[in-house]
Amino acid sequence: MQASFKYSLLQMIRVPGVLIWTLVFPLVLGSLFVLMLGSLDDHAEEAQVNVVVVGDERAAGADDSFFSEEAFNEGAFDEEALGTRAFATFIDALGKGDDALFHIAYAASPEEAADMVRASLGTDSEYAGYVFYEGGEVHTVLAKATTPTEAYEIEPSILMMVMDRYVAEEALFKDLLQKDPAALADSSLMASSMAPINATIQASVTESQPHESWRYYFALLGMAAFFGANLGLVGFQQIRANASALAARRSLGTLGHGKTALVTLLASWLLAFLSLIILLGYIMVVGGVDFGEHTGICILICLAASLCATALGCALSAISKIPDQAKGGILSGLVCLASVFAGLYGQPTMDFADAVSQSAPWADAINPVVQVCQAFYATMYYDTYAQAYAHAGILLVMALIFFILSARSLRRQRYASL
Amino acid sequence: MDTVVSVQDLVKRYGSTVALDHFNLEIGKGEVFGLLGPNGSGKTTAINCILQLLTYDKGEISLFGRPMTQVSYDLKARIGVVPQNVAVFEELNVQQNIDYFCSLYVRDAAKRKRLVQEAIAFVGLEDHVRMRPKKLSGGLLRRLNIACGIAHKPELIFLDEPTVAVDPQSRAAILDGIEQMNAAGSTIVYTSHYMEEVEEICTRIMIMDKGHTLAIGTNEELKALVAAGEKIVIEAHVSEAALIRLRALPHALRVEYGNGRLEVVCENAEHNVADVLDTLAQARIKPGRIWAEPPTLNDVFLEITGRELRD
Numbered sequence: 227m228q229a230s231f232k233y234s235l236l237q238m239i240r241v242p243g244v245l246i247w248t249l250v251f252p253l254v255l256g257s258l259f260v261l262m263l264g265s266l267d268d269h270a271e272e273a274q275v276n277v278v279v280v281g282d283e284r285a286a287g288a289d290d291s292f293f294s295e296e297a298f299n300e301g302a303f304d305e306e307a308l309g310t311r312a313f314a315t316f317i318d319a320l321g322k323g324d325d326a327l328f329h330i331a332y333a334a335s336p337e338e339a340a341d342m343v344r345a346s347l348g349t350d351s352e353y354a355g356y357v358f359y360e361g362g363e364v365h366t367v368l369a370k371a372t373t374p375t376e377a378y379e380i381e382p383s384i385l386m387m388v389m390d391r392y393v394a395e396e397a398l399f400k401d402l403l404q405k406d407p408a409a410l411a412d413s414s415l416m417a418s419s420m421a422p423i424n425a426t427i428q429a430s431v432t433e434s435q436p437h438e439s440w441r442y443y444f445a446l447l448g449m450a451a452f453f454g455a456n457l458g459l460v461g462f463q464q465i466r467a468n469a470s471a472l473a474a475r476r477s478l479g480t481l482g483h484g485k486t487a488l489v490t491l492l493a494s495w496l497l498a499f500l501s502l503i504i505l506l507g508y509i510m511v512v513g514g515v516d517f518g519e520h521t522g523i524c525i526l527i528c529l530a531a532s533l534c535a536t537a538l539g540c541a542l543s544a545i546s547k548i549p550d551q552a553k554g555g556i557l558s559g560l561v562c563l564a565s566v567f568a569g570l571y572g573q574p575t576m577d578f579a580d581a582v583s584q585s586a587p588w589a590d591a592i593n594p595v596v597q598v599c600q601a602f603y604a605t606m607y608y609d610t611y612a613q614a615y616a617h618a619g620i621l622l623v624m625a626l627i628f629f630i631l632s633a634r635s636l637r638r639q640r641y642a643s644l
Numbered sequence: 645m646d647t648v649v650s651v652q653d654l655v656k657r658y659g660s661t662v663a664l665d666h667f668n669l670e671i672g673k674g675e676v677f678g679l680l681g682p683n684g685s686g687k688t689t690a691i692n693c694i695l696q697l698l699t700y701d702k703g704e705i706s707l708f709g710r711p712m713t714q715v716s717y718d719l720k721a722r723i724g725v726v727p728q729n730v731a732v733f734e735e736l737n738v739q740q741n742i743d744y745f746c747s748l749y750v751r752d753a754a755k756r757k758r759l760v761q762e763a764i765a766f767v768g769l770e771d772h773v774r775m776r777p778k779k780l781s782g783g784l785l786r787r788l789n790i791a792c793g794i795a796h797k798p799e800l801i802f803l804d805e806p807t808v809a810v811d812p813q814s815r816a817a818i819l820d821g822i823e824q825m826n827a828a829g830s831t832i833v834y835t836s837h838y839m840e841e842v843e844e845i846c847t848r849i850m851i852m853d854k855g856h857t858l859a860i861g862t863n864e865e866l867k868a869l870v871a872a873g874e875k876i877v878i879e880a881h882v883s884e885a886a887l888i889r890l891r892a893l894p895h896a897l898r899v900e901y902g903n904g905r906l907e908v909v910c911e912n913a914e915h916n917v918a919d920v921l922d923t924l925a926q927a928r929i930k931p932g933r934i935w936a937e938p939p940t941l942n943d944v945f946l947e948i949t950g951r952e953l954r955d
Contacts, residue, residue: 233743236735237735479745
């Protein structure tokens with residue numbers, strides 16, 4: 227069996243096309259994903275709020291002679307002008323720098339600002355609302371309804387929170403100016419008041435930080451796993467004694483049908499598994515998918531997926547009514563189609579896959595590519611491995627079904643002509 | 645003589661077609677047994693049934709005195725098969741192919757290594773061990789096909805048309821090899837369409853057609869079964885009148901003339917050459933070169949199986 231296993235491995239590796247589909251093609255696709263999806267997560271992490279400000283962007287840098295120490299000490303300053311000036315400076319600060327919280331557009335009037343906000347709704351650069359300082363007060367108008375207890379949209383919530391804080395700080399300073407100006411000399415008070423506004427923090431409700439691009443890598447792993455079925459297909463085609471002179475000759479030996487099938491299964495499973503592990507490593511190293519402490523369970527999923535793929539190849543090889551030459555093409559077509567339901571081919575298919583998952587979960591349950599994809603997803607984002615084990619279990623049940631179907635088909639063929 | 649192959653009353657049907665019709669066969673130890681028949685006569689079906697590659701509808705098959713089944717691995721270990729079509733791995737080189745097929749019978753790696761080297765030497769592929777099959781010529785490929793079948797030194801070897809599409813040198817080497825294997829104790833079952841090969845190496849021959857045995861015996865016994873005796877060939881200018889007299893000779897079966905060459909096929913009789921020469925002398929025809937050819941196995945085969953074309 228040892229020699230048979232060794233030569234089965236060697237032979238399958240050298241069959242033209244098999245490793246191209248099983249290993250090279252997924253690696254090429256993975257490389258394309260690295261190039262195409264690299265900016266996806268960066269974009270997803272941006273939390274910049276588009277805001278329309280009523281006023282002149284030059285106001286922040288305007289002459290501040292009216293705010294002289296002398297005028298301040300004499301209490302002879304224009305409070306409205308000071309408020310306008312302070313608000314403009316505040317807004318300007320929020321819109322500066324690489325990590326600016328606000329992306330600001332200016333409007334000449336509240337009406338124009340409202341028009342700009344309305345026009346932006348539904349576009350990629352939707353405004354969260356508009357703000358202006360008038361009559362000594364900050365006015366905040368949100369694009370969409372948001373209440374203090376319920377934030378329907380993130381951006382309007384951020385805008386509202388920032389403006390609320392400004393109003394509170396402004397009221398505090400005004401109060402101090404009137405009642406205890408000396409308190410303004412307290413550096414700790416000033417420091418806390420002037421602390422940068424952290425309107426957003428990075429938090430995750432899942433086990434790992436979600437990355438939009440990783441779903442594509444998981445889908446790729448699903449597709450690659452089932453391209454591994456080519457190995458099972460080629461391996462089992464060559465031991466069906468009625469398929470070729472070579473297969474007939476192999477069946478004449480003393481190894482026995484069962485052992486020959488076992489050797490073929492082990493060899494094709496090992497190669498499919500190794501191909502998948504290489505892709506997994508590539509995705510981790512080059513694609514930046516950090517499985518971290520989940521790497522062990524990922525390897526188990528690869529084992530289950532490659533076994534299921536090998537079984538699928540075996541089942542396909544056992545169908546005598548389909549010409550052997552056509553089976554490779556049929557398999558590739560099936561895998562590519564199944565990958566649509568894993569969302570492999572871009573955002574539209576990802577949306578389609580999500581819609582199918584919600585409306586017809588049974589379609590996911592019978593799709594091995596989706597099962598592999600979801601197993602990796604569950605590993606990364608669920609608190610326990612129960613869901614991942616469930617997907618791996620479904621893959622193993624599928625493998626068993628494929629093997630039973632293969633055995634029944636081969637037995638019928640044996641009685642017919644073998 | 646010990647019986648190595650015994651087939652009793654074997655029936656194999658493909659739907660309504662009867663491929664083997666109560667077929668019987670006995671082959672003794674040490675024989676080189678030739679199995680002859682036109683295309684579709686049932687030769688390969690018979691061999692495949694014996695090897696348990698095909699199920700059959702009726703009959704009993706025994707090898708080495710024991711019933712042969714799909715799981716008779718101890719019997720299979722004593723059998724070598726060289727199929728009609730070259731059946732080797734395109735992806736493995738010569739040595740790896742022989743080692744693989746040998747490993748189906750021999751577990752011991754050290755023993756297998758020795759057997760593989762012997763098989764390579766036996767078929768003369770020492771200079772090609774690292775080559776893959778697609779790089780080999782037709783003759784070398786056939787020799788590899790043989791090596792894969794005999795490396796484990798089987799006691800019973802089935803060779804199904806092993807010399808198809810090989811040059812005369814390779815054919816001679818293959819036939820020499822078969823004789824060597826037989827001399828070393830192997831029983832050979834040989835099928836071929838090359839009658840002269842069968843005539844040369846087989847100790848006993850069976851002619852079969854339509855799933856039946858038509859004739860069985862040694863080369864001489866088969867030739868004695870048919871009416872055709874020697875073929876007399878004469879170079880001469882023969883008139884139409886002389887041809888009529890020749891065809892009227894009591895033992896003449898067939899008389900043909902063309903391009904100054906006269907051929908007279910006669911029944912087995914004592915004075916055939918003299919009778920023909922007397923007839924030519926009476927017609928005042930001077931013969932040039934004269935020779936007589938004894939009947940060949942091909943003549944026997946055609947007489948037994950007929951001259952009509954087969955599919």
